[in-house]
Amino acid sequence: MTSPNASRLGVLLLNLGTPSGTDFWSVRRYLKEFLWDARVIEPPPSRALWWLILNGIILTKRPFSSGKAYKGIWNNELNESPLLTVTREQTRKLFEAFSAKHSADVVFDFAMRYGEPNTPDAIRRMSEAGCERILIFPLYPQYAAATTATANDQAFRGLMKLRRQPAIRTVPAYYDHPLYMEALAGSVRRHLEARTAEGAPAPQRILCSYHGLPERYVASGDPYADQCRATTRLLAEALGGPEGWVESAFQSRFGKEEWVKPYTVERVAELARSGATDIAILAPAFSADCVETLEEINEEIREAFLHAGGQRFDYIPCLNAEDAHIAALLAVVEREMAGWLPEAETPRVA
The missing domain is CATH 3.40.50.1400 (Rossmann fold)
Known part of the structure; x- marks a missing residue:
């Protein structure tokens, strides 16, 4: 989502990820990427042994049970997981809330750490849209290496593919905001x-x-x-x-x-x-x-x-795209973009 003119700033929301479907192979692809991440399963004494366990045992059985779980909560109307539906809606509402307060031209987009839409492609898209500064926002209130850090890792892997890299900031934990x-x-x-x-x-x-x-x-x-x-x-x-x-x-x-x-x-x-x-x-x-x-x-x-x-x-459901949640996410964005937004638009409070 962009405002009409060429953008120079960007905000990229990142969430964990989702399989593209509930069938065995879609879920297996997703689980393989997720469980092979050394931030999630910190390297055992033998990485080769973990590869054998993962591919020989876990990925032959777990896609069936995980696929059944996803099937029970799947958004059949859009043929996608609720996580994807909600993250898209959060991005849209955050863009609208930001645009209602600020004249700065900012691109808002979202991506997943695992699966699609993938993070490196989102970084490239935003760079091609003219973003010279991008705020990376992992949607995890509490910091964990297995969530926030691996999301940031993937964003920086996306930067490695670009000749002309935008400047990057990452959002810290906001568990007590x-x-x-x-x-x-x-x-x-x-x-x-x-x-x-x-x-x-x-x-x-x-x-x-x-x-x-x-x-x-x-x-x-x-x-x-x-x-x-x-x-x-x-x-x-x-x-x-x-x-x-x-x-x-x-x-x-x-x-x-x-x-x-x-x-x-x-x-x-x-x-x-x-x-x-x-x-x-x-x-x-x-x-x-x-x-x-x-x-x-x-x-x-x-x-x-x-x-x-x-x-x-x-x-009690997650905060999802509730207005109060969007207001909180907006406040975090404004705080972390201090110095990037025009001075008159930069909030002076946390």
Whole structure:
């Protein structure tokens, strides 16, 4: 999306990625690119051994189960994953919000780290559109090497293919940005208000479920788990309520090694067995609903809670393209483009 005149600045939103379809080979291509990334599966003692395990075992079985999961949440009208649909809408709305406030001519585009639309092509497109400065915006509120860093890596790989490179800035973690927290708390308050309108009490527990990370990565210096817990603490402060009402857990464990705990699927079952019959859950690490939220949380984790004796399990959707979320993303863009935008248009507050 561009404004009418030749652009000199660009904003590129980056998200994780999606297979192009739900069939075996589409999902296999996507998983192969994802699981071969050394930022995601940090190199084992033998990279050759991991190649054999990945191609000989995992990629012969996992595309079937993953394809089934994607099929259950697929946007059949557009024949694409919800993540792609939402990221496109976020880009459109962010462009419109920016254009309503600023006269600067800026290209807004989006890409995926894995799959299509791919990041190097987006970098090339924006360069050809005249962008001499590009802000790279990985849509991950909390920083992890397996998400933010690998998205930035791919952007710089795209730069390596260009003779005339634009200047690049990357967006840091925004897990504690006031407008992001306001949007997050607002989404929970609306859910609580809806429950009140139907005559239901507040849930006994609100669980913030973040994508998991191996403990080994944290021990190596990854700040992700601390930033996730900080988001939960800030959300709890914004909502009020009894101590311990809002808590953190981590989902999507892969492999046999220890990951950051508590594991969401085990924690919800533990809550049910200890007498909690009514809980709500949200996913603050995801900027858009995807297979990990719509299928894993809203189906697998829900089932674990109900099977253990729970009665009501509410999933609070991601912020997606909500206006409050777009306002938060815009504030981050404006902050990180300071000095690039005309001085009169550069906000003086974070």
